[in-house]
Amino acid sequence: MSGLLQHSGCYEEGRLLRVAEKLPCREIQAGMLLSLLGEPGQYSFPSIFIYGHRATGKSHVMQTLLTELELPHATVSCVECVSVALLFEQVLLSLFGSEATSLLPRSPSLSDFVRVYRQQCSLCPAEQTRYIVMEKAELLRDMDANLLPTFLRFQELVDDNVTVILLSEIVWDKFRPNTGCFEPLQLHFPDYSKAELQQILSQDSHPSYSPDLYASYINILLGVFISVCRDLRELRHLAALNFSKFCEPLEEGKVKESDTPKLWRNIEPHLKKAMQTVYLREVSSVQWEKLQQTEEKETGVMRGLSAHAHVELPYYSKFLLIGAYLASYNPARTDKRFFVKHHGKIKKTKTFMKKHEKTSNHLLGPKPFPLDRLLAIFYSVVDSRVAPSASIFSQISALVTLQLLTQVGHDDQLDAPKYKCAVGLDFVRAMSRTVNFDIVKYLYDFL
Incomplete structure (x- = not known):
């Protein structure tokens, strides 16, 4: 003032x-x-x-x-x-x-x-x-x-x-x-600090509960989301969307408003699931509220809250992500075997097996790959389904923005950027089924 x-x-x-x-x-x-x-x-x-x-x-x-x-x-x-x-x-x-x-x-x-x-x-x-x-x-x-x-x-x-x-x-x-x-x-206009976000969001207190309870809820929410999101509108949306879940133990009479640790234990796993949907508006507010009430009968864990399990991509982007996964988890020397016709047979003698005895690439994690290798695999897996266009470069950038791909290397390497695939096997298998592509047949670890 x-x-x-x-x-x-x-x-x-x-x-x-x-x-x-x-x-x-x-x-x-x-x-x-x-x-x-x-x-x-x-x-x-x-x-x-x-x-x-x-x-x-x-x-x-x-x-x-x-x-x-x-x-x-x-x-x-x-x-x-x-x-x-x-x-x-x-x-x-x-x-x-x-x-x-x-x-x-x-x-x-x-x-x-x-x-x-x-x-x-x-x-x-x-x-x-x-x-x-x-x-x-x-x-x-x-x-x-x-x-x-x-x-x-x-x-x-x-x-x-x-x-x-x-x-x-x-x-x-x-x-x-x-x-x-x-x-x-x-x-x-600088970004809001955590204290400022706390002050602003606490003003949206629910009329059925005390302002102190809502302020403690906002403090919990910011503790989870502040590392990945400082967008005031996004945080306000998340606060309104998840407050009913926070209040469930109060409505059931299991805890009191002053028992913050128990309220935290109840809401913590739910907020961690919700963190995967930040900025990815694939789940509407109504769908989210229904998912809050849906639990697995055996494990008691909420179903379908992973953002990557629901995200829908353009047709080319799906094959680009498939190619990126193959490039991250397959050794480069196996590309000819998987993607080149009439590559010749490899005889697996005892000497060959001992020389190429391997640890699972999926245990070692994704490895970086150059852009030209990704494009070569992409054109191979797309094959005759569609004619690839120049828009694929913008779709690669979109995948990086969505954090489905990660760009690695230094900023001065403009001529040869390298990438890593940032999604798991379950996600890429589910996505490859939508384009009728069996990715397991092209993974070296599953031979």
């Missing part, structure tokens, strides 16, 4: 109090934004660049300030604006109304947008600064090359008291156009 009051300017203290209540752990950033925006009747800086990781409060802080302080603004999502024309219409509609959008031609250019905006400014002079907020602004780089430089100095082009605010998940150094542009003011 002190950060907001320090930059309060002419804003009422009551409004700032309401803003502070809605922005826990972001008072410093909100105060800095107020100082950058300045007084309502004065010219503000032409453009502001706000960056930070996903779910760090960028959009929430910006919208809360503009809404609570009743500042004229237009908020545009660059994801939803699939064309430049739609983007122009959204800005004009929010700031000037539907009459302004009717003045645009069917396929408006950037100059048409600037002309219509200037006309509306002459009809409706700005009593205070107007704000244009662009979420997911990194997508502007894929649009017209002149679009981003124009918005960065939009105030000068339209001769109006307007500030363009860009919200992005990437830093400005990777955002800046190669042709050069006006440099915006930059503001960084």
Whole structure:
């Protein structure tokens, strides 16, 4: 709150109090934004660049300030604006109304947008600064090359008291156009710390239980998930989804709210299972609640909660992952035997058997393999089913992003990247059955 009051300017203290209540752990950033925006009747800086990781409060802080302080603004999502024309219409509609959008031609250019905006400014002079907020602004780089430089100095082009605010998940150094542009003011939103996440999530306490119980539940949840996830939205979703399981012993009367160790022992295995579904939305909330109530009769262990057991991949990606598994667990010298026709027979004499006596590769774990070996196996196992296309490289990157493949080696090895397969035998066998491929026949350990 002190950060907001320090930059309060002419804003009422009551409004700032309401803003502070809605922005826990972001008072410093909100105060800095107020100082950058300045007084309502004065010219503000032409453009502001706000960056930070996903779910760090960028959009929430910006919208809360503009809404609570009743500042004229237009908020545009660059994801939803699939064309430049739609983007122009959204800005004009929010700031000037539907009459302004009717003045645009069917396929408006950037100059048409600037002309219509200037006309509306002459009809409706700005009593205070107007704000244009662009979420997911990194997508502007894929649009017209002149679009981003124009918005960065939009105030000068339209001769109006307007500030363009860009919200992005990437830093400005990777955002800046190669042709050069006006440099915006930059503001960084850091990731929430564990204490801040605890404070924010604890505010969502359940009305049927005490706030202290919910706070202890959030502490347990963060203890499990903080190492793999700091996304506030993801954590809030997980907290709401698993709270009913946490409260089961309380509803059955087995423990009291103060008996945290017993509550922890009840929820711990469940949260570890749930951790496998972080970011992989293959299980809906309704399905998850049903799975919570489904238990194996013999073992008492919940069924079907593994994310890898449910993830569905594109057709090519399945064969790429099959090829990666074969490359990780088969010696390279056996590739010719498995994937080349008429390779010749290998006579297994006593000398040969003693020389090649082996320990199971599955016990030793996956071994790294080069990209060209993966592609060679991929083309062999796909065979005549489909004609492979150039999109397989992007699918390899997607498998790495999903942590089904792991890229190994140094960053300077750009010409020969190496990978490891990060899935188990049960998963790859289940997936290979969906494409009618018997992977066991191609594994050296099972000969």
